[in-house]
Amino acid sequence: MPTIVVEVMPKAELLDPQGKAVVGALARTGHEAITGVRIGKRFELSVEGPIDDALKASVRQIAEDILSNSVIEDVVGIHFEQSNAELAEEAVHAASEHTDTGYVAPAGETH
Amino acid sequence: MRIGVITFPGSLDDRDAQRAVRLAGAQPVALWHGSHDLEGVDALVLPGGFSYGDYLRCGAIASLSPIMNEVADAAKQGMPVLGICNGFQMLTEARLLEGGLIRNDHGAFICRDQVMRVENASTDWTSGFEQGQEITIPLKNGEGGFIASDDVLDRLEGEGRVVFRYVDVNPNGSLRDIAGITNEHGNVVGLMPHPEHAVEPGFGPDTAAAMRSGVDGLGFFTSVVRRALVEA
Numbered sequence: 001m002p003t004i005v006v007e008v009m010p011k012a013e014l015l016d017p018q019g020k021a022v023v024g025a026l027a028r029t030g031h032e033a034i035t036g037v038r039i040g041k042r043f044e045l046s047v048e049g050p051i052d053d054a055l056k057a058s059v060r061q062i063a064e065d066i067l068s069n070s071v072i073e074d075v076v077g078i079h080f081e082q083s084n085a086e087l088a089e090e091a092v093h094a095a096s097e098h099t100d101t102g103y104v105a106p107a108g109e110t111h
Numbered sequence: 112m113r114i115g116v117i118t119f120p121g122s123l124d125d126r127d128a129q130r131a132v133r134l135a136g137a138q139p140v141a142l143w144h145g146s147h148d149l150e151g152v153d154a155l156v157l158p159g160g161f162s163y164g165d166y167l168r169c170g171a172i173a174s175l176s177p178i179m180n181e182v183a184d185a186a187k188q189g190m191p192v193l194g195i196c197n198g199f200q201m202l203t204e205a206r207l208l209e210g211g212l213i214r215n216d217h218g219a220f221i222c223r224d225q226v227m228r229v230e231n232a233s234t235d236w237t238s239g240f241e242q243g244q245e246i247t248i249p250l251k252n253g254e255g256g257f258i259a260s261d262d263v264l265d266r267l268e269g270e271g272r273v274v275f276r277y278v279d280v281n282p283n284g285s286l287r288d289i290a291g292i293t294n295e296h297g298n299v300v301g302l303m304p305h306p307e308h309a310v311e312p313g314f315g316p317d318t319a320a321a322m323r324s325g326v327d328g329l330g331f332f333t334s335v336v337r338r339a340l341v342e343a
Contacts, residue, residue: 010213014213014258015216015284017214017215017216017217017218018214018218020218021218066167066171066175067167069168069171069204069211071203071209071210071211071258071259072168072211072213072258073168
């Protein structure tokens with residue numbers, strides 16, 4: 001199923017209290033190398049049919065009018081790609097192809 | 112006078128708003144977000160709460176409710192509309208008021224009795240106050256930081272459309288201490304603090320006179336009632 005990904009970030013000039021809280025936690029846990037964190041949103045839109053120009057135009061409008069609020073946010077990306085769920089499914093599938101003999105206990109291990 | 116109070120999924124202060132309307136001498140009319148019928152009311156209150164759990168953005172999904180089409184039409188025709196807290200967020204999302212509300216700059220939810228100054232005592236909802244009067248009503252929000260571009264802020268200030276400004280403490284990082292604004296006709300007003308929680312002695316903020324005796328919020332509702340009487 002085709003998936004459209006829309007990424008939205010708080011406007012760069014705005015304070016992002018969530019990101020600020022996370023960067024504070026990183027510093028407390030010894031990750032001083034990270035000097036900034038900003039938190040945005042990723043939307044995954046699923047569609048049944050092909051992604052044509054009309055749909056792309058409609059997605060751009062949805063992104064600007066509904067998924068983001070231009071007063072406080074920017075749409076930073078619209079991509080056509082596989083969803084996290086599909087990627088995860090593929091990864092599981094690929095992993096199972098390699099280990100379809102099941103769990104092999106190392107020598108000496110008893111259960 | 113009949114004043115509609117719209118209930119959205121997740122509204123919390125709709126009953127308090129209805130009570131405030133009643134105490135101000137008007138008849139509250141409970142309206143439902145999923146309807147397209149304003150039932151002939153003379154004014155509207157969009158109450159506080161957490162409509163749709165603040166999903167997407169505060170007030171964003173509620174601003175797309177069926178009844179919001181009629182709210183927008185009525186607002187443009189001059190009907191008094193008051194948005195309180197989540198209702199203010201809905202009005203900005205619906206573009207009936209400018210600017211937007213973001214998470215408090217300190218990151219925490221805040222609940223306090225808040226002093227603010229009436230900067231515009233000529234809107235439909237503030238005509239009962241004196242210009243420059245300081246009033247105290249409860250404030251309770253997590254995402255109450257008012258923001259807008261410098262151009263919009265300058266225009267709001269220049270046109271007298273900043274209706275309330277926080278005094279003593281800026282509780283949420285709002286730009287220029289703005290607590291509430293109005294549209295260009297003064298019929299649509301939105302603010303983060305909650306006037307409907309300061310309308311009856313015994314249940315309002317503390318005052319110098321007595322605990323919980325503050326009723327500064329009642330003036331919002333009596334303003335709109337009195338104006339309707341004068342115009343009738």
